[in-house]
Amino acid sequence: MSEQTYNWSRKSLDELVEFYEHEIAPERRREGYDPNQDILTYQWLVDHGYSGLQYAVREHHGMTLSEFFEQAVGLGDDVSADNPSWPIDNEQTIEYLEQYFRSQQRGSAAESTLQSKRSRLGQFLRHYEDLHGTAAIVSRITDVTDQPKEIQRVTAVFDVLDTELESNDSKRRYRSDIDDLYSWLVDRGYGAFNPVRYDHEWDVAKRDNPALAPAQVGSLVAAADGTEEQLIVLGLCAWGLRRSELASLHTANVELQAESPYLTFETRKNGPGTVALIYGQDGLRDRIAQLSGREEWGGYLFPSPDARREHVTGETLNRRFKSIAARADVRVRGERPTSKMGRRFWYSAYADAVETVIDRLQSVAHEQGSSDPMVVFRNYLSEEKRREYLRDAMYDRLAAAFEHEAEF
Structure with missing residues (x-):
């Protein structure tokens, strides 16, 4: 069957997962692989006529192949995070990798972040072993005296990754994780040099990250159809949630009875945390009331129609956000905005709120004989007062956008 007949670009993320389960997994099983554990390589997909899958998940769902197989399909789910399975045979390297991740776990990184890092390092090491016969990187x-040859070996692996990773952000993440591993080995005295520091730099300088404008947020609110879509806009733009956090939001995360309502998360990207519900509590109450009448509702605010999942995926919410933007005819630099641009709007609004508070303290600072109002903000206001001033300023900015009152 030719690649064109698969219509990769027209398949939703759920349809691509089903395609794997119904088409690819049986073929993997016939070849002796475990389709529930073994992650595919791009070369295997090419050899079997499935290379279009990589393009589809990258261009239409913002994922690498590894992220698709691990996060969407769920390959390797039963591998313990404390005892990862590495796709290499070198026991010495595996021992050092496990030491490295134990040191990472003692930090503040969330487990999801460490899982992604394991995936990227595993792919690097697999390519290293394929190219050079062994993964004896330590x-x-x-x-x-081995430095010149080892720099060439590592650069050869980067060249392979360069052909696989189309996203500049993905390339930066891979290079950063690999560099961090080698730096850790050198810092601990296990190595004499870091070969990553001398490779080609993957000229992928960070682009500035555009955000939605206040008026565009107002247009999205007007185009949202029903409480579910309104909650998508609120969650991204008014609360600054990541799309994965919003997709898995549960009533257990919600505290509306407190004097200052908030969301609480046991695990975020940088560890546990809370998010202030400065604006939009009514929309949250409406969504909970709408769902509470359902039979066997599990408490997730975005329950999945797929019986295999308790809630929708972050990518599903991203597609819905884009659909709202299409209806609102909102574009950022000529392109439909993604969910990340909603989160960036929140950060931009918060930065402006801080600036507003600081400006208001200018006269107080002057009377205290200081030219810097930040001195007043940090040293003369209680934490409670700082929070109150910031909440009020942030509320004004969010209300202006969501209620179409005025531009900032």
């Missing part, structure tokens, strides 16, 4: 950085 023994090859102990003698500085």
Whole structure:
């Protein structure tokens, strides 16, 4: 069957998962692989006529192949985070990798962040072993006389990754994780040099990240159809949630009875945390009231229609956000906005709120003989007062956008 007959670009993320389960998994099983554990390589997809899958998940769902197989399909789910399975045979390297991740777990990184890092390092090491016959990366950085050859070996792996990773953001993440591993090995005295520091730099300088304008947020609110779509706009733009956090939002995360309502998360990207519900509590109450009448409702605010999942995926919410933007005819630099642009609007609004508060303290600072109002903000206001001033300023900015009162 030719690639064109699969219509990759027209398949939703759920349809691509079903395609894997119904078409690819049986073929993998016939070849002796475990389709529930073994993550596919791009070369295997090419050899079997499925190369269009990579383009579809990258261009239409913002994922790498590894992220698709691990996060959407769920391959390797039963591998313990404390005892990861590495796609290499070198026991010494695996031992150091496990030491490295134990040190990472003692930090503040969330487990989801560490899982993604394991995936990227695993892919790097798999390519290294395929190209150079062994993944003995530690023994090859102990003698500085080996430095020129090892730089060439690592650069060869980056060249392979360069052909696989179309996203500049993905390339930066891979390079950062690999560099961090080698730096850790050198810092601990296991190696004499870091070969990543000398490779080609993957000229992918960070682009500035555009955000939605206040008037555009107002247009999205006007185009939202029903409480569910309104909650999508609120969650991204008024609360600054990541799309994965919003997709998995549960009533257990919600505290509306407190004097200052908030959301609480046991695990966020940088550890546990809370999010202030400065604006939009009524929309949240409406959604909970709408769902509470359903039979066997599990408490998720975006329950999945797929019986295999308790809630929708972050990518599903991103598609719905884009659909709202299309109806509102909102574009940012000529393109339909993504969910990240909603979160960036929140950060932009918060920064402006801080600036507003600081400006208001200018006269107080002057009377205290200081030219810097931040001195007043930090040293002369209680934490409670700082929070109150910021909440009020942030509320004004969010209300202006969501209620179409005025531009900032």
